[in-house]
Amino acid sequence: MRVLPAVSLADHVSVQAVGGPALVQGAAIGQVTGYRSVPAGRWTLRVRGDDDPATTGSVRLGAGGVYTVVVLDGSAGRLRTKVFTDASGVGAAPAGGAQTGGGGTAGQAPGSIEVRAWTTAAGFAALLLLALGLARRVVGRSRRRE
Structure with a gap:
């Protein structure tokens, strides 16, 4: 106690x-x-x-x-x-503080918020590059027709 x-x-x-x-x-x-x-x-x-x-x-x-x-x-x-x-039923007092995680230096588990944030950012960047590439191609075709 x-x-x-x-x-x-x-x-x-x-x-x-x-x-x-x-x-x-x-x-x-x-x-x-x-x-x-x-x-x-x-x-x-x-x-x-x-x-x-x-x-x-x-x-x-x-x-x-x-x-x-x-x-x-x-x-x-x-x-x-x-x-x-x-x-209950352990018979011995715990040593140290409560184990609540590794803190800011711990690696992130798959599916964690930080991993999903990076995946979402990478997906957004890929879509942005694709959109810029398509826009450049459309602009290039319209200039050739003139």
């Missing part, structure tokens, strides 16, 4: 399992924490921001699951939690 503090009510967030360990102490807003092993089951989390009163929220963590607990602004100036499942 990891924690992502996404609140505007505090600069830092602490999360503790009621009757269990402190999971996060003073996590900076907008900075996701590293993953931490937590036993499967239903947990009540006590969440507090800076000097704010603590609030509690219940989470259920399945065996072998990987989770992100997002701390959000709640009603009446209190914090709340929302749990997202990153992976």
Whole structure:
């Protein structure tokens, strides 16, 4: 499990399992924490921001699951939690960031937008040259008749 503090009510967030360990102490807003092993089951989390009163929220963590607990602004100036499942049944936290592609240096797959754009441009250029060639031929014939 990891924690992502996404609140505007505090600069830092602490999360503790009621009757269990402190999971996060003073996590900076907008900075996701590293993953931490937590036993499967239903947990009540006590969440507090800076000097704010603590609030509690219940989470259920399945065996072998990987989770992100997002701390959000709640009603009446209190914090709340929302749990997202990153992976189920894997038993190990992922390493590194999400794999979202190779970026601008990655090669283009056939059928991608960039490949189709070049194909379309090449086809347009070929048609333009053909039209210019035909126009030149028509103009040449009309001059010979004069």
